[in-house]
Amino acid sequence: MGNKLIFAALLLLTLLPRFIAAQEKGEDETYSYVVLENGGAKIIQHLFWAAEPYVRQYEIIIGLKNVDESYTEILREFTKETFIDVSLGPGNYRYTIQVYDLLNRPQGIGEWEYFEIMLALKPGIQSFSPEAFYLDEDTSWNIVITGLNLVDGAEVLLRQTDRPRDIVPQTTVIDSAGRTVRISFAMSSLVTGNFTIFIKNPGGLETETGTFRVAFRKPVDFNVSAGYGAVIPLYGSFFSFFDQGAFPLGAHTKLSLVPFKRVWGYLGVELDPFWNYMDTKNPSEGYDVVSHLTGLNVNLLYQKWLSNRTMAFNLRLGAGVVSILDFHFAYSSGNSESFTGLYFSAGAGASFQWLIRKPFFVEAGVSFNHVFAANDQIQPGFIRPLIGAGWQF
Structure with a gap:
């Protein structure tokens, strides 16, 4: 021997x-x-x-x-x-x-x-592409890794650097030569942060390299839009003066700031001022009823962008003020004394937003307002079907 x-x-x-x-x-x-x-x-x-x-x-x-x-x-x-x-x-x-x-x-x-x-075999990583995922872009969530001794059955994942969190890919494909790995992720599994790429071969030997980033390319969105919005009464004796099912003349604007972005959705705040003209003609009675309905809603905004990153579903919940301006009866001989009132309100809404061509978008939806008045019978509630167009900064 x-x-x-x-x-x-x-x-x-x-x-x-x-x-x-x-x-x-x-x-x-x-x-x-x-x-x-x-x-x-x-x-x-x-x-x-x-x-x-x-x-x-x-x-x-x-x-x-x-x-x-x-x-x-x-x-x-x-x-x-x-x-x-x-x-x-x-x-x-x-x-x-x-x-x-x-x-x-x-x-x-x-x-x-x-x-x-x-x-x-001890795996080795030579390069990987891309170097980052941007969650606000329409892309595939794939990483291609090139290296040495990449064995079939190896464990490949993203390991967050500042906390004990691993993101496991949906699929892992290793070529027969042991030189290339392609990993694919579900977007719902991704979180923002810095990561290393970790590979562990079945024999127990491992390697780790990086940095790989998961982030939003635009950390904050600012949206400005304007459009048309009618008023459709739901309840409240205030609307009984008009004896009309809808008031088509109206406009609105929206200003929204969206600073909180996560995979599950975006959070922001929104200002929603609006104006509507209300009138009813009663020739048999010899008078018309005229008023302006204005308001300002301050909303919490939730946005959920669809996978193509060009369409979003928006939910709103908030409070504000509604003003009844220059409410009066118009007779052939002149107008009655006008009434103006300012009231607190609560509201909610939903809309669908479409980025036709960045940064231009169109939006359609509906908004609801309940107005708090001293007399419970008078308290009006109404909805506003809305369409508009805007610009995303």
Whole structure:
């Protein structure tokens, strides 16, 4: 055999057992080591099992799995110890143990146990593209990584640098040459932050590099729009003076600031001033009823952009003031004394926004207002169907 120099050391490139079946074994008791013999290196795997009473010797049989799923016996050896040292290459194996009693008679054979030995390669990352995901852009959430020793079955993920959070891709595709990995993510799994790219091969060796960013290219949106909006009465005795189901003449503007952006949606605040003209002609009664309805809503705004990043669904909830201006009766001989009142209101709304061509957008939706008046019977409630166009800064 010659001189043997045995090193109990971890190797960057070694053959490690992925699974070694034995009775009452512990992972900390299973190991591999290297023997340098006649100028060459040989990796030794140490297999062992629990001792049985009144046993003279053990016979261990090991088989290697073939391509056609059959097994070829590659080792049959007797030993009086409860372990055996073997040198096996990468592959799938099975083994069984025959027990011999003190009279050297076979007393039983165990069931086949299966294990795998694979080549443990340390992965290396050379480059990756892109270097960032921008969540406010219409793009695919894929990263292509090039490197070395990228093994099929490797664990590939994004690891956040400032907190213990990993983002696992939906799919991981590794080419047969072990040089390229393509990982794809669901947008719902992404969060903003800085990440490293982490790869761990099935043999247990790993690498980590980066920085990869997930962010919004525009941290804040400012929207300005104007358009048309009618008033449709819902309830309240105030509208009984007009005896009309809708008042089509009106306009509105919207100013919104959106500084909080997350994958699940955007949050912001909005100012929504509006004006409507209300009148009813009663020739049989000899008078008309005329008034202006104005208001200002201060809303909390929630935006959910669809996957194409050009269409958004908006929800609003807020409060404000509504003013009834110059309410009067117009007779042929002149006008009655006018009335003006200012009231608090609460409101909600929903709309659909479409970025036709950035930064120009159109918007359509509906808004509801309830006006708080001293007399509960007078308190009006109304909706405003809205259409408009605007500019996103």
